[in-house]
Amino acid sequence: xxxxxxxxxxxxxxxxxxxxxxxxxxxxxxxxxxxxxxxxxxxxxxxxxxxxxxxxxxxxxxxxxxxxxxxxxxxxxxxxxxxxxxxxxxxxxxxxxxxxxxxxxxxxxxxxxxxxxxxxxxxxxxxxxxxxxxxxxxxxxxxxxxxxxxxxxxxxxxxxxxxxxxxxxxxxxxxxxxxxxxxxxxxxxxxxxxxxxxxxxxxxxxxxxxxxxxxxxxxxxxxxxxxxxxxxxxxxxxxxxxxxxxxxxxxxxxxxxxxxxxxxxxxxxxxxxxxxxxxxxxxxxxxxxxxxxxxxxxxxxxxxxxxxxxxxxxxxxxxxxxxxxxxxxxxxxxxxxxxxxxxxxxxxxxxxxxxxx
Amino acid sequence: xxxxxxxxxxxxxxxxxxxxxxxxxxxxxxxxxxxxxxxxxxxxxxxxxxxxxxxxxxxxxxxxxxxxxxxxxxxxxxxxxxxxxxxxxxxxxxxxxxxxxxxxxxxxxxxxxxxxxxxxxxxxxxxxxxxxxxxxxxxxxxxxxxxxxxxxxxxxxxxxxxxxxxxxxxxxxxxxxxxxxxxxxxxxxxxxxxxxxxxxxxxxxxxxxxxxxxxxxxxxxxxxxxxxxxxxxxxxxxxxxxxxxxxxxxxxxxxxxxxx
Numbered sequence: 001x002x003x004x005x006x007x008x009x010x011x012x013x014x015x016x017x018x019x020x021x022x023x024x025x026x027x028x029x030x031x032x033x034x035x036x037x038x039x040x041x042x043x044x045x046x047x048x049x050x051x052x053x054x055x056x057x058x059x060x061x062x063x064x065x066x067x068x069x070x071x072x073x074x075x076x077x078x079x080x081x082x083x084x085x086x087x088x089x090x091x092x093x094x095x096x097x098x099x100x101x102x103x104x105x106x107x108x109x110x111x112x113x114x115x116x117x118x119x120x121x122x123x124x125x126x127x128x129x130x131x132x133x134x135x136x137x138x139x140x141x142x143x144x145x146x147x148x149x150x151x152x153x154x155x156x157x158x159x160x161x162x163x164x165x166x167x168x169x170x171x172x173x174x175x176x177x178x179x180x181x182x183x184x185x186x187x188x189x190x191x192x193x194x195x196x197x198x199x200x201x202x203x204x205x206x207x208x209x210x211x212x213x214x215x216x217x218x219x220x221x222x223x224x225x226x227x228x229x230x231x232x233x234x235x236x237x238x239x240x241x242x243x244x245x246x247x248x249x250x251x252x253x254x255x256x257x258x259x260x261x262x263x264x265x266x267x268x269x270x271x272x273x274x275x276x277x278x279x280x281x282x283x284x285x286x287x288x289x290x291x292x293x294x295x296x297x298x299x300x301x302x303x304x305x306x307x308x309x310x311x312x313x314x315x316x317x318x319x320x321x322x323x324x325x326x327x328x329x330x331x332x333x334x335x336x337x338x339x340x341x342x343x344x345x346x347x348x349x350x351x352x353x354x355x356x357x
Numbered sequence: 358x359x360x361x362x363x364x365x366x367x368x369x370x371x372x373x374x375x376x377x378x379x380x381x382x383x384x385x386x387x388x389x390x391x392x393x394x395x396x397x398x399x400x401x402x403x404x405x406x407x408x409x410x411x412x413x414x415x416x417x418x419x420x421x422x423x424x425x426x427x428x429x430x431x432x433x434x435x436x437x438x439x440x441x442x443x444x445x446x447x448x449x450x451x452x453x454x455x456x457x458x459x460x461x462x463x464x465x466x467x468x469x470x471x472x473x474x475x476x477x478x479x480x481x482x483x484x485x486x487x488x489x490x491x492x493x494x495x496x497x498x499x500x501x502x503x504x505x506x507x508x509x510x511x512x513x514x515x516x517x518x519x520x521x522x523x524x525x526x527x528x529x530x531x532x533x534x535x536x537x538x539x540x541x542x543x544x545x546x547x548x549x550x551x552x553x554x555x556x557x558x559x560x561x562x563x564x565x566x567x568x569x570x571x572x573x574x575x576x577x578x579x580x581x582x583x584x585x586x587x588x589x590x591x592x593x594x595x596x597x598x599x600x601x602x603x604x605x606x607x608x609x610x611x612x613x614x615x616x617x
Contacts, residue, residue, distance in 0.1 A: 068439070069447050209429045212418060
């Protein structure tokens with residue numbers, strides 16, 4: 001298919017439809033509302049389910065119900081709305097049903113604002129809801145990646161029977177750029193729904209989907225099952241992109257939109273003769289700890305750039321294990337760093353390396 | 358009488374829609390009666406294999422152990438939203454929620470209101486026993502003025518704790534609600550009326566007419582601190598006045614099929 005000029009929010013919604021998403025439940029919130037609007041038009045056209053819920057609390061529980069029926073289902077929201085979904089996400093994790101969620105992050109805390117931010121990293125990547133669980137978290141940096149990762153999210157959610165969250169920010173949701181949509185996949189028929197799904201116990205034993213294990217020894221067995229699944233995800237699903245890291249003395253680690261901005265700064269710094277490269281984690285859970293550690297062993301310094309007060313930097317510290325000095329540059333409140341600002345930070349790191357000799 | 362005239366006639370047995378599990382409910386609790394009535398109706402309609410239940414948080418959190426059909430267990434109060442998701446992608450199935458007063462009228466007030474407002478084609482069985490059972494007898498949104506609970510030890514003072522919510526009266530105002538009635542489980546005559554209403558509610562869903570709810574006044578001997586018999590009397594003497602039995606909404610679209 002040819003490239004089209006697509007707005008991020010519309011692009012991921014259409015990508016989900018083409019990935020066979022059979023039901024969408026959501027609630028309007030800036031800066032992701034165009035996704036809900038696109039779904040409201042397209043899903044009924046295709047004979048699929050669109051419903052505007054009374055709240056994000058209800059929306060995620062509608063998603064939970066539809067997921068229990070074994071269909072491909074999703075929601076999308078932005079930071080304050082995603083906070084409201086945390087209860088439901090914990091239940092979904094505790095029930096092992098596949099769900100896809102897109103979080104188009106905005107400035108916070110509280111009502112904050114509607115400008116781009118990466119302030120939800122800790123909430124989303126570390127679990128967010130109560131109890132021991134991790135969703136798979138994928139962070140795109142372009143509209144094309146937003147499309148591709150949304151499609152992949154449905155496959156991963158079903159492969160592991162888990163939550164997959166596509167974590168982007170308001171700039172990616174709102175921007176338009178050329179991108180290619182995937183081909184249309186058919187939605188599955190009732191007969192093709194998974195064996196565990198709630199479809200009426202016709203000619204079989206009843207299926208029950210629950211997240212309660214009142215006997216602690218049984219809950220622990222379930223917890224271990226989730227941990228085993230996480231180990232499998234950590235072994236198989238790490239994704240990242242690297243730019244100009246081969247002979248770098250400075251590694252900049254940044255995800256999503258921050259990573260894209262850093263890429264411009266890295267190229268500018270290279271033109272000044274600074275040996276600097278970019279490591280852009282795409283899977284934030286599972287996090288590429290091992291790869292970041294190896295890079296830290298090869299470089300003289302690490303710089304982390306985020307659109308928050310310093311959240312992913314903690315994971316970089318875990319990965320680096322003190323093997324290289326780490327500095328951090330962040331913008332908050334919906335402020336997006338400019339490449340020149342990042343370039344200046346790279347120069348500072350370069351100067352500190354030179355001083356250290 | 359000859360041997361040939363001895364014919365075994367089974368007149369009472371466990372409905373197929375119930376499992377053989379022994380319930381965890383307290384002696385004298387009316388959950389068992391409500392479960393059985395629903396199971397009888399589901400059997401009589403022949404829809405057990407087409408039915409998906411949604412259990413609440415509360416004493417009936419393990420309802421799926423007792424109903425012999427597909428079941429999901431919802432977060433506290435969210436059963437109507439979960440049932441909405443299930444029903445929208447399984448429109449030809451029978452989907453019901455089973456919810457207590459804390460679940461439906463307190464923490465889940467928004468979800469039940471909007472499910473009714475949308476005319477969601479699900480059936481809700483609402484157990485009102487005026488108290489929180491599972492957590493040990495705290496005030497419910499339906500606790501009566503003056504009623505002592507473990508969180509209103511001096512009795513519910515309406516100046517502090519507000520007034521009880523009458524959910525049938527509230528929900529019946531919504532255009533999407535087509536069948537909203539209140540019945541009671543405190544004696545045989547009322548139990549028989551309750552069963553007819555449950556049948557009607559499921560028939561309403563089967564006919565695709567919209568949101569149906571049967572509220573069942575129920576007892577909680579353990580947390581009321583009464584014998585089973587006294588608890589049934591307490592329903593009659595105290596709850597009936599606060600929660601009058603009756604048909605709060607019966608849409609003209611509802612046929613007389615199934616009786617009422």
